[in-house]
Amino acid sequence: MHTYPTPSTPQETAGWAAEVGRRAASIRRASLRMVHAARLGHPGGDLSCADILATLYFHVLRVDPASPYDPSRDRFIMSKGHASAALFATLAEAGFFPLNDLDTYMQPLSLLNGHPDRNKVPGVEANTGPLGHGLPIAVGAALAAKMDGATWRTFVLTGDGELQEGSNWEAIMAASQFGLDNLTAVVDRNRLQQGDATEHTIALEPLADRWRAFGWGVVEVDGHDVSALAAAFDALPAVQGRPTCVIARTFKGRGISFIEDRVEWHHRVPTDAELAAALRELTGDGGEE
């Protein structure tokens, strides 16, 4: 059995937010480099969840890269598997594998597929890519923890367009039926899906009311404000005895002026000049290389 340090709280560790911010900037830089080098990927969705991933991995999750399969670890399931560059960059930042490995993203025989594979990459908990798989898996993991009387927690990050998949709502109902207060779903609410705005495709609003109606506690936060995110995660569950949904209000492509909030950047690849410009913008955002 592994012992984890108690997660730090804003009051305890001065400067933690700046540190998480620096990590988020590194994740953004690495993701853009990876997509640029691979000539493939999903930069919009990578950048939109960078602050959420940084907050989880550098403030909230009880995971230890030296012991990635420890049974008592917290589980984080990346349901929006297309943002694999951001996930891999986060895991490498956290020390699950060397940062250099990020250079192999999507290269022949690399362990870093375009979508994460738990059998290839330490720290990856679920093989996602098809949308609407993570939440059901998270429900099962959280249920297992309950069965064992274990204290580890389960977190899952979904896209917002992803919530159009019916499988999510089956899992959302099950989680409240089973009283999974050890489960937290984070929705990357960037309002865009692959081809259009969510509300112009199949509208999700009133999203918070929908989760509440299905029996979950809901918190809505600015998904780029790491202090607000941390405050939500530090106060889990939002409602006693219920699973929690954190609706993180985000912008797709956050942090890069010419990528932010533009639907075409769902899977556009930056040119050399665009990459250089993006990296320049990021140097001002939270720290240097």
Next chain:
Amino acid sequence: MSTKADCRIAFAEALIALAEADRRVVAVASDSVGSSNLKEFKRRFPERLVNVGIAEQNLVGVSAGLASAGKIPFACAASCFLTARALEQVKVDLAYSRHNVKLCGMSSGLAYGELGPTHHSIEDLAWMRVIANMTVVVPADPVETAQAVRAAAAMDGPVFLRLSRLPVPDVHPAGYAFQVGRAALLRQGLDVTLVAAGVTVAPALEAAGLLDADGISAAVLNLSTIRPIDRESIVAAASRGPIVTVEEHTVYGGLGSAVAEAVVTSRPVRMRMLGVPGVFAPTGSAEFLLAHFGLTPEGIRGAARSLVRES
């Protein structure tokens, strides 16, 4: 060979022409308007483009309902999600119910290479062809794609069109007329028959050229309809000699298996089945993976040569 083209272009043009001529034709998408090349269709017929969001089960169910009221829906999504996610809807709502829906599986096979096994659609032929009432068509080039789209619309009943985004050359002679259920003998040969479909037809033709240099005369059969299968053409191939099947699919349950079923119940001959050997593919581009699994002119040549020499 001619320059290569993405068959989604021919697909979209054919669908727009059909929609112009027949008001019943509708396109149904699941946040897949761009990836199915339906943007122009949407511009031309906004009221006949239904986008159900990221929801493939709903995509197929809604299409069944549209068909029940007389529409001719073309349900378009990445083949991996369309077939795997909505398999029960395909079986029950389309095939069993006999609803007139055309499933268009885009970017099938290994086309999504680097994106990994979640996005590879190398089981779709197996899943689709074992379902009663289904017609399964894999066009090999733009001309055949356009004809297959028209043929699907013209027939009553569920059809699965397996389409690719990988650029392919024209493989058919001028004047080629696609017919559902008819294989096309693209090259005569005496010693061995290479049976292919979709993106493997062009490398099979090239392999036949290479085999000439080995003193082996290879026929090439484009088996563009996987179900109902053209038994007659397969029996004719078996009468000539051994058979090599070449598919951008697992070797279990797809084109090779369909050919073997016909061969062992008619004129058993030795076969070699090329495809993905029952594994999840490693990371790499489609081109890399096709080579990795020997689905190249050289790979096909080698397999055919050793099969002929053993026989």
